[in-house]
Amino acid sequence: xxxxxxxxxxxxxxxxxxxxxxxxxxxxxxxxxxxxxxxxxxxxxxxxxxxxxxxxxxxxxxxxxxxxxxxxxxxxxxxxxxxxxxxxxxxxxxxxxxxxxxxxxxxxxxxxxxxxxxxxxxxxxxxxxxxxxxxxxxxxxxxxxxxxxxxxxxxxxxxxxxxxxxxxxxxxxxxxxxxxxxxxxxxxxxxxxxxxxxxxxxxxxxxxxxxxxxxxxxxxxxxxxxxxxxxxxxxxxxxxxxxxxxxxxxxxxxxxxxxxxxxxxxxxxxxxxxxxxxxxxxxxxxxxxxxxxxxxxxxxxxxxxx
Numbered sequence: 001x002x003x004x005x006x007x008x009x010x011x012x013x014x015x016x017x018x019x020x021x022x023x024x025x026x027x028x029x030x031x032x033x034x035x036x037x038x039x040x041x042x043x044x045x046x047x048x049x050x051x052x053x054x055x056x057x058x059x060x061x062x063x064x065x066x067x068x069x070x071x072x073x074x075x076x077x078x079x080x081x082x083x084x085x086x087x088x089x090x091x092x093x094x095x096x097x098x099x100x101x102x103x104x105x106x107x108x109x110x111x112x113x114x115x116x117x118x119x120x121x122x123x124x125x126x127x128x129x130x131x132x133x134x135x136x137x138x139x140x141x142x143x144x145x146x147x148x149x150x151x152x153x154x155x156x157x158x159x160x161x162x163x164x165x166x167x168x169x170x171x172x173x174x175x176x177x178x179x180x181x182x183x184x185x186x187x188x189x190x191x192x193x194x195x196x197x198x199x200x201x202x203x204x205x206x207x208x209x210x211x212x213x214x215x216x217x218x219x220x221x222x223x224x225x226x227x228x229x230x231x232x233x234x235x236x237x238x239x240x241x242x243x244x245x246x247x248x249x250x251x252x253x254x255x256x257x258x259x260x261x262x263x264x265x266x267x268x269x270x271x272x273x274x275x276x277x278x279x280x281x282x283x284x285x286x287x288x289x290x291x292x293x294x295x296x297x298x299x300x301x302x303x304x305x306x
Contacts, residue, residue: 014163040066043276045274064099068105083112110141115145123154190264248278
């Protein structure tokens, strides 16, 4: 039996969620093809390991439909989040939520997030429609993703923002300046994505590794040669630290993000049951202040990503 995963409140007065969130982007094939049956087994393995917080999105290809099948008979035990990825017109918001609910085979979402800012649609109108979905019981909490502090503050004028989803890892630390401090000050839960640097902090890839053409990382603009080189060096320096503590490099990368006081949960994608179980165990590692100081010393100057 696995040790239970700690939980934290998702924002001031919010629900308790596990510190590890299952990221369902890979289920849709965004990081290479995943057979539906494997995807379903992966979701089940995550839930069995205590990862009962699941994040997906409108744009994640077949992710929502695979999740809908995987969650049959298990929906009530899961905190389910999705995101509005398309345009922010009132018509599309309605189409998007109904599509998500249908594919996920549920009558509500626990968290519905705006996937990214789209200034061409006034945020007051977007929030007005999302608040209506809340009032209708289709969504319980509202969140934002890829919003900076100023954009989040503007959205907050028109409805309660329960959570924020920024990009954050040892490689990409910009969120430490914005929006993490703002979220901490304003009681907004933070769900970080790509805590293992899009896989580069697993120690599994060399800096010259080439991802397959059906993997979005093969052409991702953030994975520059400088970032890949830094990741390889971080892995080299920190793998012994992780091993000495009985964990993997990927688990260390995840635990590092969770050590930030602003962070509620880390979104960890998985393509296999084994990966889901490995990610879950990272939630059990609580890094001490001295651990963080040691890691900072070992990785000084190795965070080129933005």
